[in-house]
Amino acid sequence: MQMARSIFTIFITLTAIAAYAQKKATINGTVKDAATGESLIGASITLQELSAVGTATNNYGFYSLAVTEGEYTLLFTCVGYKTVTQKVSLHKNEVINISLSPKNSLQEVVVRSTRFSNDNVVSPQMGVEKLNMTQINQVPVLLGERDILKTITLMPGIKSAGEGNTGFYVRGGGSDQNLILLDGAPIYNASHLLGFFSTFNSDAIKDVSIYKGGMPAEYGGRLSSVLDVKMNDGNDKDFTVQGGIGLIASRIKVEGPIVKDKGSFMVSARRTYIDLFLKAIPDSSINGSSIYFYDINAKANYQFDDKNAIYISGYLGKDVLGLKNVFGTNWGNSAGTIRFTHLFGSRLFSNTSLIYSNYNYMVESFQNNDGFKATSKITDANLKEDLQYSIANNHIIKFGFNILHHDIAPGDITTTQKSAYNNKHVEQRYGYETAAYLSDEWKAGDHLTILYGVRLSGMFLLGPGTFKTFNSDGAATSSITYGSGTVVRRYFNPEPRFSASYTINDDNSLKASYSRNTQNIHLLSNSTSSTPVDLYVMSSKNIKPEIADQVSTGYFKKFDDNNYEFSAEVYYKWLQNQIDYKDGAQLLVNQDVESQLTYGTGRAYGIELFLKKKYGRFTGWIGYTLSRTERRFDAINNGAYYPARQDRTHDGSVVGIYQLSKRWTFSGTFIYGTGNAVTYPTGKYNVGGLTTFSYSKRNNYRMPSSNRLDIGATLEGKEHKRYHSSWTFSVYNVYAHRDPYSISFRDSKTDPNMTEAVETSIFATLIPSVTWDFKF
Amino acid sequence: MKTPLFYLMLLPLMLVISACDKVIDVQLVNDSDKLVIEGNITNVSGTQTIKLNTNVAFTNTNTYPPVTGAQVKVNDQYGNVYTFQESSPGIYTIPTMAGISGGVYKLHVTIKGKTYDAGSTMPAQVALDNVRAFKDNFSTDDNKRKITVYYHDPKGVVNQYNFLLYVNGVQVKRVFANNDDFTDGNKVTFDLAQDDISIYAGDKVTVEMQSVDKTIYTYWFTLMQQGYKGPIGGVTPSNPPNNITPETLGYFSAHTTQIKTITVN
Numbered sequence A: 001m002q003m004a005r006s007i008f009t010i011f012i013t014l015t016a017i018a019a020y021a022q023k024k025a026t027i028n029g030t031v032k033d034a035a036t037g038e039s040l041i042g043a044s045i046t047l048q049e050l051s052a053v054g055t056a057t058n059n060y061g062f063y064s065l066a067v068t069e070g071e072y073t074l075l076f077t078c079v080g081y082k083t084v085t086q087k088v089s090l091h092k093n094e095v096i097n098i099s100l101s102p103k104n105s106l107q108e109v110v111v112r113s114t115r116f117s118n119d120n121v122v123s124p125q126m127g128v129e130k131l132n133m134t135q136i137n138q139v140p141v142l143l144g145e146r147d148i149l150k151t152i153t154l155m156p157g158i159k160s161a162g163e164g165n166t167g168f169y170v171r172g173g174g175s176d177q178n179l180i181l182l183d184g185a186p187i188y189n190a191s192h193l194l195g196f197f198s199t200f201n202s203d204a205i206k207d208v209s210i211y212k213g214g215m216p217a218e219y220g221g222r223l224s225s226v227l228d229v230k231m232n233d234g235n236d237k238d239f240t241v242q243g244g245i246g247l248i249a250s251r252i253k254v255e256g257p258i259v260k261d262k263g264s265f266m267v268s269a270r271r272t273y274i275d276l277f278l279k280a281i282p283d284s285s286i287n288g289s290s291i292y293f294y295d296i297n298a299k300a301n302y303q304f305d306d307k308n309a310i311y312i313s314g315y316l317g318k319d320v321l322g323l324k325n326v327f328g329t330n331w332g333n334s335a336g337t338i339r340f341t342h343l344f345g346s347r348l349f350s351n352t353s354l355i356y357s358n359y360n361y362m363v364e365s366f367q368n369n370d371g372f373k374a375t376s377k378i379t380d381a382n383l384k385e386d387l388q389y390s391i392a393n394n395h396i397i398k399f400g401f402n403i404l405h406h407d408i409a410p411g412d413i414t415t416t417q418k419s420a421y422n423n424k425h426v427e428q429r430y431g432y433e434t435a436a437y438l439s440d441e442w443k444a445g446d447h448l449t450i451l452y453g454v455r456l457s458g459m460f461l462l463g464p465g466t467f468k469t470f471n472s473d474g475a476a477t478s479s480i481t482y483g484s485g486t487v488v489r490r491y492f493n494p495e496p497r498f499s500a501s502y503t504i505n506d507d508n509s510l511k512a513s514y515s516r517n518t519q520n521i522h523l524l525s526n527s528t529s530s531t532p533v534d535l536y537v538m539s540s541k542n543i544k545p546e547i548a549d550q551v552s553t554g555y556f557k558k559f560d561d562n563n564y565e566f567s568a569e570v571y572y573k574w575l576q577n578q579i580d581y582k583d584g585a586q587l588l589v590n591q592d593v594e595s596q597l598t599y600g601t602g603r604a605y606g607i608e609l610f611l612k613k614k615y616g617r618f619t620g621w622i623g624y625t626l627s628r629t630e631r632r633f634d635a636i637n638n639g640a641y642y643p644a645r646q647d648r649t650h651d652g653s654v655v656g657i658y659q660l661s662k663r664w665t666f667s668g669t670f671i672y673g674t675g676n677a678v679t680y681p682t683g684k685y686n687v688g689g690l691t692t693f694s695y696s697k698r699n700n701y702r703m704p705s706s707n708r709l710d711i712g713a714t715l716e717g718k719e720h721k722r723y724h725s726s727w728t729f730s731v732y733n734v735y736a737h738r739d740p741y742s743i744s745f746r747d748s749k750t751d752p753n754m755t756e757a758v759e760t761s762i763f764a765t766l767i768p769s770v771t772w773d774f775k776f
Numbered sequence B: 001m002k003t004p005l006f007y008l009m010l011l012p013l014m015l016v017i018s019a020c021d022k023v024i025d026v027q028l029v030n031d032s033d034k035l036v037i038e039g040n041i042t043n044v045s046g047t048q049t050i051k052l053n054t055n056v057a058f059t060n061t062n063t064y065p066p067v068t069g070a071q072v073k074v075n076d077q078y079g080n081v082y083t084f085q086e087s088s089p090g091i092y093t094i095p096t097m098a099g100i101s102g103g104v105y106k107l108h109v110t111i112k113g114k115t116y117d118a119g120s121t122m123p124a125q126v127a128l129d130n131v132r133a134f135k136d137n138f139s140t141d142d143n144k145r146k147i148t149v150y151y152h153d154p155k156g157v158v159n160q161y162n163f164l165l166y167v168n169g170v171q172v173k174r175v176f177a178n179n180d181d182f183t184d185g186n187k188v189t190f191d192l193a194q195d196d197i198s199i200y201a202g203d204k205v206t207v208e209m210q211s212v213d214k215t216i217y218t219y220w221f222t223l224m225q226q227g228y229k230g231p232i233g234g235v236t237p238s239n240p241p242n243n244i245t246p247e248t249l250g251y252f253s254a255h256t257t258q259i260k261t262i263t264v265n
Helices: A002-020 A133-138 A148-152 A274-279 B003-009 B011-017 B214-226
Strands: A024-033 A044-047 A054-056 A062-068 A070-077 A084-090 A098-100 A128-131 A158-160 A168-170 A178-182 A205-211 A225-231 A240-245 A249-259 A263-272 A290-303 A308-323 A327-344 A348-365 A372-391 A395-415 A424-426 A429-443 A448-462 A465-470 A476-482 A487-505 A508-519 A521-524 A535-538 A546-559 A564-581 A597-613 A618-633 A650-659 A664-673 A683-687 A690-694 A706-716 A724-732 A740-747 A755-761 A767-775 B021-024 B035-042 B046-054 B071-075 B081-088 B091-097 B104-111 B114-121 B128-135 B145-152 B160-167 B176-179 B187-192 B204-212 B249-263
Touching: A024 A084, A044 A062, A054 A062, A062 A070, A062 A372, A084 A098, A128 A133, A128 A148, A133 A148, A133 A205, A133 A650, A148 A205, A249 A290, A274 A290, A395 A535, A429 A535, A465 A487, A521 A564, A564 A618, A683 B035, A683 B249, A690 A740, B035 B104, B035 B114, B046 B071, B046 B081, B046 B104, B104 B249, B114 B249, B128 B204, B128 B249, B145 B160, B145 B204, B160 B187, B160 B214, B176 B187, B176 B214, B204 B214, B214 B249
Parallel strands: A024 A098, A178 A225, B035 B249
Antiparallel strands: A024 A062, A044 A054, A044 A070, A070 A084, A128 A205, A158 A168, A205 A225, A240 A249, A240 A767, A249 A263, A263 A290, A290 A308, A308 A327, A327 A348, A348 A372, A372 A395, A395 A424, A395 A429, A429 A448, A448 A487, A465 A476, A487 A508, A508 A546, A521 A535, A546 A564, A564 A597, A597 A618, A618 A650, A650 A664, A664 A706, A683 A690, A706 A724, A724 A767, A740 A755, A755 B021, B035 B046, B046 B091, B071 B081, B071 B104, B081 B091, B104 B114, B128 B145, B145 B187, B160 B176, B160 B204, B204 B249
16 A cells, blocks of 8 residues: 555656646547558657657557647658658647558568657567567468467467467466456467367457566556457458468458448457368267367447547357267357547546456266266456556556456256266355556656556455365365355455666667566366366465566667567566465365365576567567476475476577568478476386386476477469458478477386386377468 | 266377377486385285385386385274284285274384384275176277276265276276265266276176275375376376375275176177
8 A cells, every 4th residue: 555655646746747847739649550440559659850759559549649839740650551751730739640551561661760669679668579460370370270379489488388288388477377368358268179279360360469577557467477469440441351261270250341430340250170071980979079169259349539439349269079979068268348448638548348258168978877067167247447648748647447256156067867976066156356556657868768556456255155264284174154245355465567668779778677466366277288177266265366576677679770679588586375286186076176275486587588570571580588487385395496397498489481572471480499397207116006106306307308390381362453362381390390298107018017108299290281361 | 077087088089199109218317215015904804915115216127126024013993903924025914804894904014113104994885786898989999898887875975986997817007096076875887997908898807896095095096197198187296195104105005895707798
């Protein structure tokens, strides 16, 4: 509370200063794509005459710039678009809306060394990666399915959880420590088909940013990262249909204006047809099986006037897996958001969001006496208010609040009369996660920008229900029943956020940041891979909020006329209240699941190097991370630090995209990483007639290192007036490297009197694919 | 939802993927010569056996050096002391003894002055009603069979079970542990699903059903969880928690046992 009070005092003082400032006028407006009407996020607005003045468009394409009255030339720039200049004679507040035309990268590029106020060197924001959708679409992929979750793992500091797994680890954190937002709605399980593909259809996506460190105060709720995915608004000028037919899945997108230049809609859908191949197989147990997924993204927006707009987004996805007459399982996310944006005056931008998100799964068994149906779900309802206020042009104040309600049904089993199983119901759990934040981005002079703020996060666990406390042996030490709406436990955590950048000159800067993050919703899963049956619990009488403190510092540079960008970031993270599981933990449909947990701490540190070439025929990047992440639990490894499973010492990727001609583009990615930490046996013995392995230290070994090369090529179709098509070819794992998925130990098949180690791989061959894309 | 059954459902995927298996060489540190105690007390009158040996390095053959010259004693809550004699190196036996349900048995082992203690309570016997073979739905081979056991779980009592499966005299290298968390009071059918030995018509299949106490169930269940490989399942391996103090490999189990043999049709 002390921190909040002092920040509030600063805020009042600044407002007072602003009131006495020289006569200023405000220029505001939105920047859009000239061809589709999509609002552009992160477009830069600078003044030719005042090099120190500039701003960037926010998530809705809105910008606001306060300048002393006078004559100016405004420059509007955005990566991938032609710069637009606009003269303005500023004597009162002006509204200037601009459309930028996409730039053909083969055209003569004259890049000015303008100081884009949003670029990597100048902005105080560090620990963030923004993905360019064009590049995502050019990077070669598995089976022709573009996947933003796979592409972000090509960035330093972000590690893939392995093949067949869309989980990812950011700066040593667990895979549940990432908040994945689709237009503001949390997506709990971002994977299809058990992790081979993600739930994001890149046709429907406009912008992807991931914050790894120095998280701005408007984001919170998870320790390691926020992956903010924004859907396309829809073309507000023309009606278009676009899509693609691939080897295992096809997509189609329809978009168009609701009212030309004022409102638009977009609907994008995707489905696999692997199951159609299965139907062709004569074996009755296979052709009666089902395995498919589909997802639908839809969005509509309407701009009432320059000051008011409404956006509605929705997502629905489902995975189905089943074996005829034996079992069936399905799981899926659904999410929806309604947002109202309103501009108060010319400088206070408000965004009010109502968000709904649901994740559920179901497993059903049809075997005669074993019939049962198990279900689980988590439903979130969220009200968010975000405000952005520009004062005197060197302060951007952001403040707001967030109230999120969780409704978790941890597990239910319903059975038939004759079934061997009993009905079982694990009590539903309810709670509120609340937050209020305030931050200021302050341009404190020509060289220094400081972003400081605080996020006050709260957690309220509510009844009805019976809540037990467990000791470290797993025995219940108390059991109390609460009525509906009673607060069972509350937690309050202030999270200070601070980052600063010091520009040495136009091309070089140093940055530093400190942030604290807390997490009140935890994924319980003792499996080493992500499964759809993972269980979510809130902080409780037994589980304390997880806390992470991260400091980072870095050096940022651009050169060759802003064609190249280089950064080196070093971070150190302290983790508290981390969760692990007792041996033999039974997590599924267990009312007393909290008795199966142990708690400890962790630390993670590393250095990330990144070099990117942005313009020209050849573009791409190289990323490299050297890092370590460790955990310490009293009950494990005798309380000594041990490497976390996701600790991978070296992790690097090289991505290259080469535009050979107007029609041909080639791309390639190469990844290399040393292995995850694993526990291997250090001896063996025999119990119960079976060879059993003995272990000493946890995670004392490393998997073999992995490496892989993927290549791709896109052939753009000939120019047609009303219609465009392209062919994309890709080869995944070009030199058929056997990336080890897991290593297990067993009695030798050839000599049962000896034991052997066995390496299992998923994709040990090269996998080619072809996709045909079209657009009307 | 029963964890083993869930993993069973994803067995087809696991099988498809484990087709890409390769035997490799791994350099492992050697932490051997650790004591292993394997003690079993059953309710069937006859020789009861407690084995003492040590673990060996991964690269050794699967023969475990016996620990000789130890004093091995078991006592129950009635004050009876059963002294085990070393009948062959590392194997300590007592010729005619039977445990009884409800008996609280304490094992006391002394080796060169160091003592090890363990305790186990023998639960009530739950009858193995039937063992049957069915077509294995998860196999594309129509001739393959799976084994299903039938028993009636007593209502209101916490029960834990451990099963051993033998095909033509060879033990199937899998652990089958089960409790009544989801099946209390019901007529239970439990599939002994495994991919170790293929079973066909004409095979002689023997099933041993044990009623075990909670600590021993956790021991076998942990080993079973660690045995799942592939994309689904697989927990971080560790030495399973047992009832022996000070911390030692192995277990001491007082359990009821019942055996049924069938010929697969």
